[in-house]
Amino acid sequence: MAVRSGGPLAWLRDQHLGVILLLPSALTFLVLLVFPLSYGIYTSFLQRHVLDPEGVWVGLANYVWLFGNAEFWQSLAISTLWAGATVGLQIVLGTAVALILHQPFKGRSLVRGLVLFPYMMPVVSVILIWMLLYNALYGVLNYLLVQTGLIAAPIAWLSQPGSAFWSVVFVGVWKYFPFVVVIVLARLQVIPQDLYEAARIDGAGAIARFVDITLHQIKDVLLVVALLRTIYMFNNFEIAFLLTGGGPLRATMTLPILVYEQAFGLYEMGRGSAIAVVMFLILIGVMSVYFAFLRKESD
Amino acid sequence: MLRILRTYGLALLLLTFVAFPLYWMTLTSLKPQTEVFRTPPTFLPATWTLEHYISLFQLTDFGLLFMNSLKVCLLSTVMALAVGILGAYALARFRVRGKEAYGRLVLLAYMFPGALLVIPLLLLFRELGLTNSHLGLSLAYLTFSLPFVMWVMRDFFASVPIDLEEAALIDGATRLGALWDVVLPQAVPGIIATGIFAFLFAWNEYLYALILISDESLRTLPPGMMRFVSSTDTNWGLIMAASTLATLPMALAFGLVQRYLVTGMGAGGVKG
Numbered sequence: 001m002a003v004r005s006g007g008p009l010a011w012l013r014d015q016h017l018g019v020i021l022l023l024p025s026a027l028t029f030l031v032l033l034v035f036p037l038s039y040g041i042y043t044s045f046l047q048r049h050v051l052d053p054e055g056v057w058v059g060l061a062n063y064v065w066l067f068g069n070a071e072f073w074q075s076l077a078i079s080t081l082w083a084g085a086t087v088g089l090q091i092v093l094g095t096a097v098a099l100i101l102h103q104p105f106k107g108r109s110l111v112r113g114l115v116l117f118p119y120m121m122p123v124v125s126v127i128l129i130w131m132l133l134y135n136a137l138y139g140v141l142n143y144l145l146v147q148t149g150l151i152a153a154p155i156a157w158l159s160q161p162g163s164a165f166w167s168v169v170f171v172g173v174w175k176y177f178p179f180v181v182v183i184v185l186a187r188l189q190v191i192p193q194d195l196y197e198a199a200r201i202d203g204a205g206a207i208a209r210f211v212d213i214t215l216h217q218i219k220d221v222l223l224v225v226a227l228l229r230t231i232y233m234f235n236n237f238e239i240a241f242l243l244t245g246g247g248p249l250r251a252t253m254t255l256p257i258l259v260y261e262q263a264f265g266l267y268e269m270g271r272g273s274a275i276a277v278v279m280f281l282i283l284i285g286v287m288s289v290y291f292a293f294l295r296k297e298s299d
Numbered sequence: 300m301l302r303i304l305r306t307y308g309l310a311l312l313l314l315t316f317v318a319f320p321l322y323w324m325t326l327t328s329l330k331p332q333t334e335v336f337r338t339p340p341t342f343l344p345a346t347w348t349l350e351h352y353i354s355l356f357q358l359t360d361f362g363l364l365f366m367n368s369l370k371v372c373l374l375s376t377v378m379a380l381a382v383g384i385l386g387a388y389a390l391a392r393f394r395v396r397g398k399e400a401y402g403r404l405v406l407l408a409y410m411f412p413g414a415l416l417v418i419p420l421l422l423l424f425r426e427l428g429l430t431n432s433h434l435g436l437s438l439a440y441l442t443f444s445l446p447f448v449m450w451v452m453r454d455f456f457a458s459v460p461i462d463l464e465e466a467a468l469i470d471g472a473t474r475l476g477a478l479w480d481v482v483l484p485q486a487v488p489g490i491i492a493t494g495i496f497a498f499l500f501a502w503n504e505y506l507y508a509l510i511l512i513s514d515e516s517l518r519t520l521p522p523g524m525m526r527f528v529s530s531t532d533t534n535w536g537l538i539m540a541a542s543t544l545a546t547l548p549m550a551l552a553f554g555l556v557q558r559y560l561v562t563g564m565g566a567g568g569v570k571g
């Protein structure tokens with residue numbers, strides 16, 4: 001450690017100054033995260049209307065209600081499928097796009113920039129665009145698909161249970177796949193080129209080179225991205241809520257929308273909190289996989 | 300040759316997939332109302348018009364929504380940067396007991412479900428008079444922007460060589476003096492990129508904005524724009540004009556600092 005002289009804080013030992021610098025953020029987390037989280041968990045044991053100043057302690061009643069409720073299990077299944085489908089497709093599409101953008105071609109940096117747009121755009125703009133594209137009466141998607149003969153008649157994409165779920169998934173993939181592109185592209189750029197040279201000399205074909213080198217090199221990054229995306233998509237409220245409101249016939253009713261329905265549609269703060277707490281516990285499970293993986297990495 | 304053609308073909312396909320919805324948004328915003336509903340649709344406007352942009356400001360409260368959003372997002376970004384930079388620097392440079400665990404908690408905080416926090420935040424903020432308040436909403440945004448800033452800036456500070464700080468300390472600077480005079484000037488690109496991300500995350504946020512603000516005069520852009528959709532008579536030209544303008548801050552940030560953005564996004568994503 002360097003010897004210091006003068007200055008108003010020079011007498012402080014490093015340890016103290018470090019703590020002082022961390023204090024504002026620690027206080028913020030305490031007030032805005034830890035306390036609300038505890039309060040949310042506490043609320044999950046209450047029966048409390050939104051306007052009710054205190055609520056009544058009901059113990060585990062909200063959880064008993066929850067686990068006996070078919071709509072909860074249905075939403076859990078929908079959320080799992082939603083997270084699985086959007087993350088799986090994002091990973092496949094994002095990796096493919098990263099591989100394309102790793103090739104040299106004219107205008108590459110422009111395309112690289114443009115690909116990020118959906119990810120960075122306001123989610124509400126994205127939703128409004130796709131509402132218009134999907135529109136059953138004058139949506140351009142139906143027009144193009146009918147013209148090219150891929151479908152016989154216009155489809156009401158967002159108002160039939162079957163098509164609604166996958167239409168919502170498509171928007172989720174469109175908006176969030178660029179994240180995967182950026183991360184995978186960054187990883188592709190640091191794969192040593194001599195690996196490919198050596199493989200070529202050994203007579204490995206294009207597919208063998210891709211599987212043995214490229215895929216092998218990016219698989220750790222893909223796993224981490226998949227975990228992070230799973231957490232994010234599982235939490236995602238807006239895409240399905242704004243496109244379909246959870247319908248039709250609850251076909252897109254993910255857990256966050258179920259929380260919203262209970263808490264702000266029916267004003268049941270306790271039940272809404274109980275669902276949110278269960279979501280949180282599931283996410284803690286996924287996070288611990290992530291941390292275990294990081295630990296293995298750093299060893 | 301074939302390989303190059305294939306690359307261009309795929310790039311074009313990709314461009315269509317990403318850009319067509321954006322093109323359609325801009326295009327629709329520039330078509331007269333009658334043309335928006337025409338079948339077959341026009342892929343270039345037969346008549347170009349700015350009428351939707353004009354009526355957006357004359358007939359709707361878009362200007363107010365935009366300014367409210369700007370205010371909330373700037374406020375929360377400044378707070379996140381001020382608090383987050385100090386914390387990130389401490390995590391990167393000081394030996395503090397338990398700082399690894401703290402770093403993990405920060406990451407955990409970043410992944411907190413909004414659905415879990417929104418209920419207690421509403422109940423608590425109402426007690427404190429922070430609902431229907433721009434300060435309240437920007438504080439709610441700190442729940443994700445502060446962990447983000449700390450996580451990214453910690454890596455950024457860790458990547459700045461320590462020699463310059465040591466030299467400054469030997470020359471008699473205090474630790475804080477070294478942070479202010481030596482480290483921060485080098486960190487400006489990182490701070491800008493991180494700040495832009497924190498701003499855009501807040502700008503795009505919908506749930507907290509919907510729940511914590513019910514006063515029409517204080518409402519921000521995302522929930523405000525959704526009100527323009529009506530089940531009976533939806534003016535898509537107007538809505539696409541609003542969507543286009545709401546995307547403007549992002550497009551501007553992009554034009555200015557694209558290479559920093561990519562760095563910031565990479566750092567925020569995977570580094571553990």
